Amino acid sequence: METPIEISGLVKTFGRTRALDGLDLTVRAGEVHGFLGPNGAGKSTAIRVLLGLLRADAGAVRLLGGDPWRDAVALHRRLAYVPGDVTLWPNLTGGEVIDLLGRMRGGLDRARRDELLAAFELDPRKKGRAYSKGNRQKVGLVAALASDAELLILDEPTSGLDPLMEEVFQHWVRRARADGRTVLLSSHILGEVEALCDRVTIIRSGRAAEAGTLSELRHLQRTSVDAELAGPPHGLAGLPGVHDLRVDGDRVRFDVDTPALDAALRRLTEIGVRSLVSRPPTLEELFLRHYGTAAPDAAPAGATR
Amino acid sequence: MSRAAAARGDATSRPATGRGGPLTGTRHLVRLILRRDRVLLPIWVLVIAVLPASYAATYAELYPTAAQRAEYLATTAGNPSIVALLGPAYGDSVGALATQRAGLLHLIVGLISLLVVVRHTRTEEEAGRRELLGATVLGRAAPLAAALLVTYAADLLLGLLVAGGLVATDLPAAGSVAFGLSVTLAGMFFATVGALAAQLTESAGAARGLGLAVLGVAYLVRLAGDAGGVEWLSRLSPLGLAQRTHPYTSERWWPLAVLVVLTALVGALASGLAARRDLGAGVLPQRLGPATAGGALAGPLGLAWRLNRVALLGWTVGAAALGAVLGGAAEAAGSAVEGNEAVARLMERLGGSASVAEAYLGATLSITALAAAGYGIQAALRMRAEETAQRAEPVLATGVSRSRWLLGHLAFALLGPTAVLVVTGLVTGLAYGLSIGDVAGRVPRLTGAALAHVPAVWVLVGVAVLLFGLLPRVSVGVAWAALAACLLLGQLGAVLELSQWLLDLSPFTHTPQVLGGPVPRTPLLALTATAAALSAAGLLAFRRRDLPR
Helix, strand or coil: CCCCEEEEEEEEEECCEEEEEEEEEEECCCCEEEEECCCCCCHHHHHHHHCCCCCCCEEEEEECCECCCCCHHHHHCCEEEECCCCCCCCCCEHHHHHHHHHHHHCCECHHHHHHHHHHCCCCCCCEHHHCCHHHHHHHHHHHHHCECCCEEEEECCCCCCCHHHHHHHHHHHHHHHHCCCEEEEEECCHHHHHHHCCEEEEEECCEEEEEEEHHHHHHCCEEEEEEEECCCCCCCCCCCCEEEEEEECCEEEEEEEHHHHHHHHHHHHHHCEEEEEEECCCHHHHHHHHHCCCHHHHCCCCCCC | CCHHHHHHHHHHHCCCCCCCCCCCCHHHHHHHHHHHCCCHHHHHHHHHHHHHHHHHHHHHHHCCCHHHHHHHHHHHHCCHHHHHHHCCCCCCCHHHHHHHHHHHHHHHHHHHHHHHHHHHCHHHHHHCHHHHHHCCCCCCCHHHHHHHHHHHHHHHHHHHHHHHHHHHCCCCHHHHHHHHHHHHHHHHHHHHHHHHHHHHCCCHHHHHHHHHHHHHHHHHHHHHHHHHCCHHHHHHCHHHHHCCCCCCCCCCCHHHHHHHHHHHHHHHHHHHHHHHCCCCCCCCCCCCCCCCCCCCCCCHHHHHHHHHHHHHHHHHHHHHHHHHHHHHHHHHHHHHCCCCHHHHHHHHHHHCCCCHHHHHHHHHHHHHHHHHHHHHHHHHHHHHHHHHCCCHHHHHCCCCCHHHHHHHHHHHHHHHHHHHHHHHHHHHHHHHHHHHCCHHHHHHHHHHHHHCCHHHHHHHHHHHHHHHHHCHHHHHHHHHHHHHHHHHHHHHHHHHCCCHHHHCCCHHHHCCCCCCCCCCHHHHHHHHHHHHHHHHHHHHHHHHCCCCC
């Protein structure tokens, strides 16, 4: 099976702005791939290049084995796209838009369409101008998920959805994966990415800052430890890979680089452990480490790249 | 007492605003509007107010004697194309000539008043700012009342300044007041039309379009009436009515009274609608539509049909109405100018070598063709609107190619104005044929005359498509500027004696006058080929560019 999305060294400039600056992105068949980054990082630009709407200035882009610019029409029959801000024609109903997009894509599954409408609690008879932001997103989602497309390209698809609908969305994305479809999910809702994605690419200033499975990414990061000890915590401060050590009597809190975790725990058990809470880094922490003002430089050299 | 408390206090205690009545808070909204428009409002009032007096001063200086003015009236002010453009002159006094020269004031003040009212009603509501205010102590009718109050006051002030300025240039008071009030009432009438349009539609753009369409029809009807000297036709138009006061000759006040009544009727309708509808909604209740798409809505052409059908229907009905009015008035227009050799010659030059009545029809068809071109440009620029509203993207991310998408829209941009012209020609021929008892002869003749304008209209559509493909960001402004240039070249080119190469830039210069003559194929084919080349170039450019751009 071919690799659905292969991007390497992609460059796209708008006048003086370099929106994409050598982006690499690989999405494997059958996976849900998280595409993470703050506003303006270039997520939507990359997706528009994939859709053949923007022409790449440099770099190689393969989409479903074809050239997204040259073979746009043929490739579009095999994918479905949901933009981050679904705008509808004011005088068309939601149901009409779903059918129209489906037909232009080459058909949709009627049974699945009805099932999706029920699951998302969407009234397809309302006119486009009457839908709220969240309901407009649902129209786009139903149109995409009801199709038989082998690749789903979702650009921040859940903006405006309430938590209940977020659950419904996650259920249907998992179902799509179970059906063997591939999903590129651009998002900055980290919980959603953590819940759904097999692999993640973090983009910053138009290039990939990190790529890999969540556990791979976590491996490069620190674990937080909060422990109550039997005696004074001597010898912890000197251990390599231990950061931000705070001592409060017999209680210690510190962050430790994952390779140094074993040595740190060994030292704790030597002293004697009364209680221990350890927590892997959340995606928020991974994310903030890349974008936060203080975080990036605090990472140990060589550990993050 | 804090300022907010004071505001609450007088909003509820003042008898003028009622206890929680529909007009509660109008005073505050008036102040808000005055605050927002504190620069714009005085500027437009003052700039327009000085115009009539300055015209009067110029005429008094250029033509000091009655003999000179009589000659000017005979040669220039009475010229049918000047009368069509500005309206009639009711004599050769300085005042009569100056108020004719200021004849476009009614149109301009009507336009500004309409835009101001929409700006403070539907625009606010669409942007959601009205909702913010609506949650405070505010009566249901207050926003509309405030917008109209401010605009009416500005129109009244403008009228008084106009009258005062004319009196200050030593013109009689009665004529000055009649003209000043006619400007005021034209402004008030179209302000109220704007208020009505703002109730009917949900978007400010549609409200403006509706109001402008009413204003445009009013101007066209007055133009058609004045060009042919058909008095009843001019009186059908509110603008024509406003120019029927005969200032400085024998002032008539009844047209002003009619305008007051019309304004009151439209105003009552608008406030009645405003009291009944929901915030943010138009008049027609939101009905539920079909849950599934019909068979026709299956591709870009079906989508373009859904997006264009309302405009197409509106334009076709409007074209039929205009055709009926013009065709019915043609015979009267012909006999009105019969004895006048100079006018007849001019009509022939404008309208071709047929009878005076047909020449009149030919001339009005030329103006209809410009309006149809405006429709075509609007339909072509819908592609740009779809692009900027991000509605083109999801469609182009399906199996629809850029070419198919563009061609779907282009079909309506080309065929829509064609339908408008054919219907205008058909109905004009029918009405004119009925009035002279020659339906079988006149229908094909006038339909053919209308069709002859189609290739020139297509060229302007082609220009819009090329701009959309090549220079999308400036496409809207440049395409409309091209239409305005064609309008100016066509209507004023001959009067101003512009050089031929400049006139040749307008495709309408190359449209042959086919009424009563043979149909020359070459220019029509050349125009069609130009339109095709422009559209094809636009398509190629669109296929190669980034989207959205």
